[in-house]
Amino acid sequence: MTPKREAPPAHSTAVVRVLRLPAGETVDDRVAVEEPLELRIDGNPVAVTMRTPGHDEELALGFALSEGLQPVSARLPDDLAVNTIELEAPGFDPARVARSFYTTSSCGVCGKGALEAIAVESPPVESTLTISGTHVGQLPDRLRAAQAAFASTGGLHATGLFTAAGELVSAREDVGRHNAMDKVIGRAFLDGLLPLADHILCVSGRLSFELVQKAAVAGCPVLVAVGAPSSLAVELAVDRGITLCGFVRDGRCNVYSRPERITD
Known part of the structure; x- marks a missing residue:
């Protein structure tokens, strides 16, 4: 049974009028607030x-x-x-x-x-964390289940913070992928969880240099994404000792750096 999604926060979406083609009908549609x-x-x-x-x-x-x-x-x-x-x-x-x-x-x-x-002002990530490939493969779906505003608008990115067992700690949505991660890192700071040596970050889109930079500053050893990484994102992950997992979908995963943290 699919879990029921929560309604998106009222401040995160707005209603606009839209012409739908080829039907030619004008209806209300919900978009993300920026x-x-x-x-x-x-x-x-x-x-x-x-x-x-x-x-x-x-x-x-x-x-x-x-x-x-x-x-x-x-x-x-x-x-x-x-x-x-x-x-x-x-x-x-x-x-x-x-x-x-x-x-x-x-x-x-x-x-x-x-x-x-x-330039990244953080030391290489130090962590003994390992996570099973099965848990890695489940993270995008678990994050998607927490994306109430995306389900309503289709226009928001998300970042989720997970334990090594794949349990969701917090999830945040935003029109900016970097903002969504900042919100999660800020929440972790308030909760006294930094550095995130025992946690995993999962993002809903592609992996940019800046997302890897933010993960490094937060001390997170594993960064997972549904989409592809850039070349600079991979270079930075290698340099900072972060395990970078891209194209995580349908039970598949590409590990671009520090693969020893991913177990069977």
Whole structure:
């Protein structure tokens, strides 16, 4: 029996009118919401990202961690500005951010002025975790079952955090694949789970360099995806000691790095 899906959060979807062809009928359709979120430190804007509203504090924390900003907490700003989160990051040096970040929902590294600006500031992942190939193959379906907003709109990416036994710890959706992972990492930070040496991250789409970067910063040893990795994603996974699994579907899987963590 297929488990009943939960309804998507009201803030994550919106209803629009659409003309359906070739029937020629005009009907209501549900689409994913996309809005900007400004991140501040000490009241000063440091980033703007396009995201699906919801779990904004988690998103802010995950983004800050991935950028090496060492955040402590995230909250609504004192002026209660809409679509704004205030980060507490003691010791933050504005010189680290030579520009005002702007990230689109499709690519978190768009707009960065130099390759050095996306250099990973994390040590190689240290973990003794292993996971069976059977459990790896089940992760995308388990993540899909938690994607209420995707089921309603077809327009959202997702990231899920799993135990080595394949149990879902948390799942988040967003129009941006990097935002979905930031939300999961931010939640793990709040729950005291970092580094994620005993966990697996699973994403609903392809594997980009930036997703591997975020997994490395979070200390996660295994990253699983339904789609394909890029060449730079594979190179970074090899460099940081991350097991990268792509094309995980229908019982099949390609392991691109550190295959010894995947058991029969």
